[in-house]
Amino acid sequence: MSKPVIATTSLAGCFGCHMSLLDIDERILKLIELVEFNKSPVDDIKTFTKAVDIGLIEGGCCNSENVEVLKSFRKNCKILVSVGECAIMGGLPALRNGIPIEECLHEAYVGGPTVQLNKDGIMPNDDELPMLLDRVYPCHEIVKIDYYLPGCPPSADLIWEAVVALVTGDPMKLPYEVVKFD
């Protein structure tokens, strides 16, 4: 039987959740025995090449590209997991949600105290660029999400336990230390 396939992506996130995934240390060797990676920054496969069993999503959606990537994950993965605060609730990027997008752009490119070289007040408007959304959306407001792994980032142990449980079908071990955040 072929190994279960995993895909991962970082949308509007900081890659911290991916770093936490790498923090499983020597268990990474076991992981490679257990699963095969498809589209993921871990192996640098850019597009889906086969049907995937588990998609791990880091980050929420702040632009049109994030939405498209997330939708392609939903289309290609049997199970989608929101990994970390940004995917689940929008996280730090969502701090802008209380501020109109026009004000955010103005602050970033025109009015901000560190903006000095942009004398003409040029805004990024190339047709190739992703389009910013009016606010940052958590993943479950865009597509159906099956599981949520909380934390900023979720601890390596939590990610490991969750992936192993999904792959083996064994119950997940969740000792208090793994899900406490203070």
Place this chain on the structure above:
Amino acid sequence: MKNTVNQIVEKYGSDPTRLMDILIDIQESAGYISKEAIGLLSQLLHMSQVDIEQTITFYHFFSSKPQGKYAVYLNNSPVAYMFGREAIKETLEKETGIKFGEVTADGLIGLYDTACIGMNDQEPAAIINNKIFTRLTPYRIREIVKHMREGKDMDELRNESYGDGKNNLPSLRSMVSSNIRRKGMILSDDYNSGTVTREILPKISPEAVIAEIKHSHMRGRGGAGFPTGLKWEFCRRAKGDKHYVICNADEGEPGTFKDRVILTEKPELVFEGMALAGYAIGGDEGILYLRYEYRYMKNYLYGVLQQMRDNGLLGKSISGIEGFDFDIRIQFGAGAYVCGEESALLESLEGKRGEPRDKPPFPVEKGYLGQPSIINNVETFATAVRIIQNGGEWFTQFGTDDSTGTKILSISGDCMFPGVYEVNWGFNVEDMLDMVGAYEVQAVQVGGPSGTLIGPAEFHRTLGYSDLSTGGSMIIFGKQRNLLKDVVVNFMEFFIDESCGSCSTCRNMTQVMNNKLKKILSGKGVEADLIDLKTWSKTLNASRCGLGQTAANPIVSSLKNFPHLYNELIQKDKEFDEGFDMEKSVQAACTFVGRVPNFNHH
């Protein structure tokens, strides 16, 4: 300005715990609280500027910019909408040429929304410069705006007849109506101020007062229903330099207005009750914490207190009892629902943001300024006087076994005779609806937004602590109302506005759940959304105070008692609907940077 601030600070003995009074006086004299004033206060009170600013920003009625010579605060509770608020709002905006939240260019008129101002039986109503204007109509608004433009004073603006009862007294002159429809032991006319203080207290010990209250089985009238006698006993036993009696007249629960009526018609009864409690617990001072919306009663209530002092009912050695020294002062709030929560009220009394405290310790041990304090509702103090006058045994003949005595209900909404009704506990909802002339009733909101929304299937239920507990608010909704859109969303937005922000559950989940509700209302909802709402609502229990724990109740109780309203709206053929519209969500950013949305690229 410097002189004014100096004088105000001096008036309150340069005491930082009186910051609320100081800020209210500055706000009223200048129309706002300027940066300059904050700087001065910081020096004079030896407080940091941010400490002062955090109190200012917490309360609705403090402002950092001029509010307009005439500041109009229009109530936005559901009942106001039911009785024509929209037309009032439109007329105000049309006549003044500004939108709500703005001030006219000449600084004359400012328009603001405000949460329930305790006039649900005479909506639409507004507060203009601390005076109440009830039963507004577009005609009246045109007249009022014209008079404002002519620079008329507040009395000229209120050229209408005054309300009933004591609202007509020269010291009150208010157009508010008391609308008392049914009297019981509290609202009864046979009360003579001072009888209990003069004739009974000299004959019985403080312990005997507490024993009598305990015997009556009276429970707190604010809504939580804690046994009053027990609370007083705990406080009496608690050690402290001083003991305080605090009357909670914050009455912020939308739809409640009975405390306003009791304080208008029977203020002596309430103050006598506070003095009685002072006698019982060995209290040194009484404080009436009165919501700022009722500022129009200030001079009237000051007058009543002075009269009671003149009559020897407050002051030193009251009724000749050695050591029975007790006086009452009035502390105004500044617009914050959460200050009705007793520990938030204490914080506010001390001049701080009204954020609830962790409990224990309970206020009976460490309350106002860290001293033992009892905090009771207006109605509780009034009731206590009747109990001591007639005996605890007499009191138990009214009401039911677990809910003795009477309850004053504030009834409003779709009925013939909104107003205040004093009934025995154990009254059932059906009888109540018949009593007030309510027909074709779809739902009744019992106990305000933090209470329960019930439908006809539950109208047989009775009012009492073991069944339908209520602080007194009863809002009736007729068949013609859209419960989810016009009532539940309004109440949720009320809680979102009024969350003190301390606990993430109440601060965030109310927003998240309201967004979900709006998604369902837009037709994008699915079954899973209803399950989410039910599941997520449980997290609210983790909030620190009772208000936070009940902040999702509008959704929880409508989902429980009116599931069909939700089921009608959700899509049956879909398991998941994100309700996400990419074209709409990129529109604003694309327009701002100057590009045409393009969805074919990536």
